[in-house]
Every structure is written in structure tokens, then in C-alpha cells.
Amino acid sequence: MAKNSVPLLEYLSKMALEADADFLREGIVVLTRALMELEASQQVGADRYERSKERRTQRNGYRERTWETRVGEIPLRIPKLREGTYYPSFLEPRRPAEQALLGVVQEAYVQGVSTRKVDALVQSLGLEGMDKSKVSRICQELDAVVEEFRNRPLRGEYPYLWLDALYIKVRQNHRIVNMALVIAIGVSATGEREILGMALGASEEAAFWTEFLRALVRRGLQGVELVISDAHEGLKEALGAVLAGATWQRCRVHLMRNVLAHVPKGDKAMVAVAIRTVFAQPSQEAARQQLAEVVRVMEPRWPQAAAVLAGGADDVLAYMTFPHEHWTRIYSTNPLERLNREVKRRSDVVGIFPNEEATLRLAGAVLIEIDDEWKVGRRYFSQESMGKLHAPQGDVLVLPSPLRLAPVR
Secondary structure, three states, X not given: OOOOHHHHHHHHHHHOOOOOHHHHHHXXXXXXXXHHHHHHHHHHOOOOOOOOOOOOOOEEEEEEEEEEEOOEEEEEEEEEEOOOOOOOOOOOOOOHHHHHHHHHHHHHHHOOOOOHHHHHHHHHOOOOOOOHHHHHHHHHHHHHHHHHHHHOOOOOOOOEEEEEEEEEEEEEOOEEEEEEEEEEEEEOOOOOEEEEEEEXXXXXXXXXXXHHHHHHHHHOOOOOOEEEEOOOHHHHHHHHHHOOOOEEEEOHXXXXXXXXXOOOHHHHHHHHHHHHHHHOOOOHHHHHHHHHHHHHHHOOOOHHHHHHHHHOHHHHOHHXXXXXXXXXXXXXXXXXXXXXXXXXXXHHHHOOEOOHHHHXXXXXXXXXXXXXXXXXXXXXXXXXXXXXXXXXXXXXXXOOOOOOOOOOO
């Protein structure tokens, strides 16, 4: 079977130094075609049209695709098999998230929960047929990587911690349920951003959040000074039990939504502008005075909205006791919600996950990719600004100007 493939490769390698691009491109076309036929024959267990007791499946035509190389696009005719999947060894392996997505789709297909959407996705990935052994191999490899990532030790201190959850549909006991995928990200004492952990649970109850936070602490989470999250009661209770010494910052975006929920549609824009004047103040003291003024003006017309705003005053302004350079990134859960959207973008392709393991597999693979990108990117906060965390923060008191809203019609 293709005994001259190796000599041909050596010949092309020697000629590459002297040959022009057209010759090299044609040589690569010939070589890749021969290599794919050889690999496909090995996977099938026989050459084309060969009778063999070792034959495991049959060929089933070809699928066309292009391969980007330094000498231009190389057209490929990749052999297809009736059972199982052949993927050329010389092509770049799929990224972890793509492998996870492939594993989820194949697992769903094998377990008998296939849909037209799944079949279309399989074809878009260039696959034909579902091989249980390949499903098992891909899943085992990814599960080991994801589990190692989730349980790795956390070293050093993490002054800032963001917590949030998103809901994903999962099959459980022959039913489709919404499960909470919680994610934690932190910023280290040197300013690097890092994905610290994730977990999947039935709901955001206090017991679930408590166990998640305790797991982070067991892995080495320490030095947390500010926790940024939504005002979920279960999460607040867990924070008080596990991270009692940390300050809690209520996401101001969520507070704004909660306040505006009690304001008529026609007045929402005006009230939102008034509330934003609170966050435009240069110090916490000035912001407290401005918030009190906004509440005073709102009470006659929107008493419920005013009560929600007043009740969240301390928690929504907590970020102002930290370095000013960090304010725009620590006053809300926006940094984590962008991460959630990336996970949802991948999970929406699946729709309904076949089980909890598949959910963690795909989400974990996505988070590993993003965490790797963060490690080679810029610091989230400069080392100089992180050094100000324990330095006295001088407040400049700026008295707010009188707030005026439109008269009641």
C-alpha cells in the first residue's frame, strides 16, 4: 500500500529549496492525496476494491475542502467512510472547544437524541456517521483536561473576585431541565485576570454557592477583598459564610434594572440619567450625597423605585473605596457576562445537552481556551495600580448640584 510515499516525501523536501511555488504546490497536492489514501486504507483495513478479512468498513466517496498553506490553497478530497470518520493526520487538530462540541454532538447522536439540527451540524463539521469508539476517546481526553483545569491549585492572592451564573438546558432523568452553570474569575495581586473555577448545579441555592466557594478556598483562594456579583440571596448568604472578610459590590447594572422595573416606560430614560449622576461623582462621599438627593426627588413619584435605590446604596457604591483606576471594571459583572456570552454562543449550537458531563466538557473547554488567551494578553490592571490597594485613598468631596426632574403632568 503506497510503499513509495516516504521516498516521495524526501524527494519533495529536497526539491523545495530549488523549486518555485507552482511546482511545490503541485507536489503537495500529489503527496497529500497519496497520504490520505494510505491513511484511509489503514483505517478501512484494505485498499480500494481489495478483498480482505481485515476490512472494517467501506469507503463512501469524498468531501471537498481547501487547506491554507504557505504556498497557497491546496484542494483536498478527503475520503469518507460508511462507518466511522477519517480525518487527515497532517491537518491542524481541532481546538479543545471544537473537540468538545464534536464530542457533545456525537454523544447525543449515539444516545438516540439526534435532531435535524444535530445532523446539519455534523455535516457542517465535515463528518459522516458516528463512531462510538471515537466518541469515547474524545470525551475521555477532554474530561481529563477539564477536570485538571477545574481542580488545579490556586496560588497567590486574588483581591478581586467576580461571580455569576447562566442557565443551560440539560437532559436529566428523561426530562429537560435548566441547570445553573456558575463561573468565577479573579484578578491576582499582580493584575492578571484568571478563570478560577466553574460548577454545574440544579439551582443557585445557598448550599450550592457555599460548596462552590468552599471548593475554591480548598484549592487555595485567598486574599479576596472585593466580590462583585448580582444580589442573589443564595449567593449573598454563601459569601457571608465563606468569605466573611470581603466587601461585597452589588452589580450596578443589575441594580439599575431593578430600580427601573418600578418606573413607567416613558420615565425610564429620565430616571436612568438621574441615577448615573451618582456614579459620575469622584468620591464615595460625594456619591452618597448625590444618591440621597436622587432618592429624595424620586420618592413622591416612584416610591418603590426610590426604596430599591436607597436600599442598595451601600453595596452599589462599595467599589469607590478601591483605586480609581479600577472603578470601570469592578462596579459590575460585565467582565464575567462577556465570558458567559462566549459560553452561551457555543452551547446554543448544541441546544439541549445530553447529560451534565457533556455540559461541563464543552463549557470547560471554552473556558480553558479563554484562560490561555488571557495569560498571553495584557495585564487586566497594572502592577502600579494594584499597589494602591492598601494605600490610603484620599477622597475629594464634591457637593452635587441640585437635582431637578420634570414636573408631574
